[in-house]
Amino acid sequence: GAGVSQSPSNKVTEKGKDVELRCDPISGHTALYWYRQRLGQGLEFLIYFQGNSAPDKSGLPSDRFSAERTGESVSTLTIQRTQQEDSAVYLCASSSRQGVALETQYFGPGTRLLVL
Amino acid sequence: KQEVTQIPAALSVPEGENLVLNCSFTDSAIYNLQWFRQDPGKGLTSLLLIQSSQREQTSGRLNASLDKSSGRSTLYIAASQPGDSATYLCAVRPIDGQNFVFGPGTRLSVLP
Numbered sequence: 001g002a003g004v005s006q007s008p009s010n011k012v013t014e015k016g017k018d019v020e021l022r023c024d025p026i027s028g029h030t031a032l033y034w035y036r037q038r039l040g041q042g043l044e045f046l047i048y049f050q051g052n053s054a055p056d057k058s059g060l061p062s063d064r065f066s067a068e069r070t071g072e073s074v075s076t077l078t079i080q081r082t083q084q085e086d087s088a089v090y091l092c093a094s095s096s097r098q099g100v101a102l103e104t105q106y107f108g109p110g111t112r113l114l115v116l
Numbered sequence: 117k118q119e120v121t122q123i124p125a126a127l128s129v130p131e132g133e134n135l136v137l138n139c140s141f142t143d144s145a146i147y148n149l150q151w152f153r154q155d156p157g158k159g160l161t162s163l164l165l166i167q168s169s170q171r172e173q174t175s176g177r178l179n180a181s182l183d184k185s186s187g188r189s190t191l192y193i194a195a196s197q198p199g200d201s202a203t204y205l206c207a208v209r210p211i212d213g214q215n216f217v218f219g220p221g222t223r224l225s226v227l228p
Binding site: 004033035041042043045048056058059091093103104105106107108109110 | 120147148150152157158159160161162165205207209215216217218219220221
């Protein structure tokens with residue numbers, strides 16, 4: 001594919017509902033990252049997948065957040081029982097492992113989530 | 117814990133000016149530092165990546181420097197254009213972690 005794609009581009013939901021956000025990384029990229037960006041703030045790391053290794057979930061803010069990745073392809077970020085504080089832009093990035101020092105992340109356009 | 121700050125938070129300049137954006141990080145144990153550009157409503161675009169062993173990288177009108185020992189990086193933009201208006205983010209990749217740590221960004225406006 002040409003780049004990282006994310007869907008939906010916008011999502012409005014009611015407090016308490018579950019949402020699923022999807023990320024399609026660049027083909028062949030083994031690493032995939034999810035970030036959250038609240039209005040006017042910097043990027044907050046959520047979770048990282050690298051190949052078949054166990055994901056690094058250290059950034060997930062609560063047990064309402066989970067993510068899965070099938071092999072080295074699509075990833076889904078799920079937020080259960082959404083709260084208004086979950087409103088943010090959720091960004092996905094992928095990279096190929098050329099050596100850590102050379103790693104460049106390529107970002108998708110993001111999913112804008114609004115919890116009413 | 118690695119922390120990244122950026123100064124100024126916002127900057128407005130007339131077209132044609134040269135300008136410098138600053139990024140500071142608290143822990144010098146990093147693999148690399150990366151500068152990104154974020155346009156409103158869009159994702160991030162990588163501009164320059166500097167490995168920890170490098171001092172600077174250049175791409176067109178952009179030049180990024182890295183002083184790892186002092187925990188600083190600068191992004192120099194020459195002959196600024198209105199199309200350069202965006203938020204500029206820096207991020208470091210710590211040696212003791214898997215994940216990039218981002219600064220809050222500098223919002224740049226270049227006025228025609």
